[in-house]
Amino acid sequence: MNKRKLGSTGFEVAPLAFGGNVFGWTADEPTSFALLDAFVDAGFNLIDTADSYSRWVAGHQGGESETIIGRWIARRRRHDDVIIATKVGSDMGQGHKLLRRDYILQAVEGSLRRLQVDCIDLYQSHWDDENTAFDETLGAYERLIRQGKVRAIGASNLSAARLAHALEVSKAKDLPRYATLQPEYNLYAREGFEAELQPLCIRENIGVITYFSLAAGFLSGKYRSADDFSKSARGPGMKKYLNPRGIRILDALDAVARRLGATSAQVALAWLMARPGVTAAIASATNLVQLGELLGAATLRLDQASTDALDAASSQGTA
Numbered sequence: 001m002n003k004r005k006l007g008s009t010g011f012e013v014a015p016l017a018f019g020g021n022v023f024g025w026t027a028d029e030p031t032s033f034a035l036l037d038a039f040v041d042a043g044f045n046l047i048d049t050a051d052s053y054s055r056w057v058a059g060h061q062g063g064e065s066e067t068i069i070g071r072w073i074a075r076r077r078r079h080d081d082v083i084i085a086t087k088v089g090s091d092m093g094q095g096h097k098l099l100r101r102d103y104i105l106q107a108v109e110g111s112l113r114r115l116q117v118d119c120i121d122l123y124q125s126h127w128d129d130e131n132t133a134f135d136e137t138l139g140a141y142e143r144l145i146r147q148g149k150v151r152a153i154g155a156s157n158l159s160a161a162r163l164a165h166a167l168e169v170s171k172a173k174d175l176p177r178y179a180t181l182q183p184e185y186n187l188y189a190r191e192g193f194e195a196e197l198q199p200l201c202i203r204e205n206i207g208v209i210t211y212f213s214l215a216a217g218f219l220s221g222k223y224r225s226a227d228d229f230s231k232s233a234r235g236p237g238m239k240k241y242l243n244p245r246g247i248r249i250l251d252a253l254d255a256v257a258r259r260l261g262a263t264s265a266q267v268a269l270a271w272l273m274a275r276p277g278v279t280a281a282i283a284s285a286t287n288l289v290q291l292g293e294l295l296g297a298a299t300l301r302l303d304q305a306s307t308d309a310l311d312a313a314s315s316q317g318t319a
Helices: 030-041 064-076 101-115 134-148 160-173 198-204 215-220 228-229 235-240 244-260 264-273 288-299 304-315
Strands: 015-020 046-048 085-088 120-126 150-156 180-182 207-210 277-282
Touching: 015 030, 015 288, 030 288, 064 085, 064 101, 085 101, 085 228, 101 120, 101 134, 120 134, 120 180, 134 150, 134 160, 150 198, 150 264, 160 198, 215 235, 215 244, 215 264, 244 264, 244 304, 264 277, 264 304, 277 288
Parallel strands: 015 046, 015 277, 046 085, 085 120, 120 150, 150 180, 180 207, 207 277
Antiparallel strands: none
């Protein structure tokens, strides 16, 4: 498996990351263990989660995904061959996003305990907290890095202006620097990343790990009408994609997939993993068949005609 440098973290990662939001939600613990084993056995090494996964499920408090990953790590008695990325800052019941120093220093202890590790490989600010100055947030991360509890830090859901500001604060005050960014980016959602974040990340050597890489499953092609919404827990959210542009993208994926002997999901991920600045694409699976399909995307190479067809179909300006 060819690995890519993840920004300035010092880590090298495979181009596909496992999205741990499903652990403890749509994948129970035995299934999660089997998926993680297969993922690592195939040569992949980046696992992404958050302290808030899966708080949206009735009866859950958050931390369910981290707990399952931690039990998996404890069972195999190692995690030196995988990079565990988790996040802090989501609304965990306080009613707002929060990246204050005292909150981060408290939250990290919960994540370390659930993950059953001494050090988090990549600790990410999950959402922007405009009520907390960057120097306070970055100062908390500095302490954690100095204590050996965190190796590298990243951000998620930051605008280009806010990311640039954070980098300026890091430089001016000699504080740790966000080495990665986790934005929403896929064939359907392009402009939010490509307009300003993409050139900034390339220029500043920020490793990009995309989420909603398959548009929550829409780009797999299994949601083509309202009748398909019942196919999964995410089905009702597909309504926003079922429009002329969304259908046009699915048609282009179908055509390329047929020509290359691949699936729509593999083509969508291969397109994404080849985009300038993208280090890895996050995707989730709830069974081994799905996982096998996703892993196949890492070795699929799109020719220029395929890329051009997908670019044209997904362009915001295409009639």
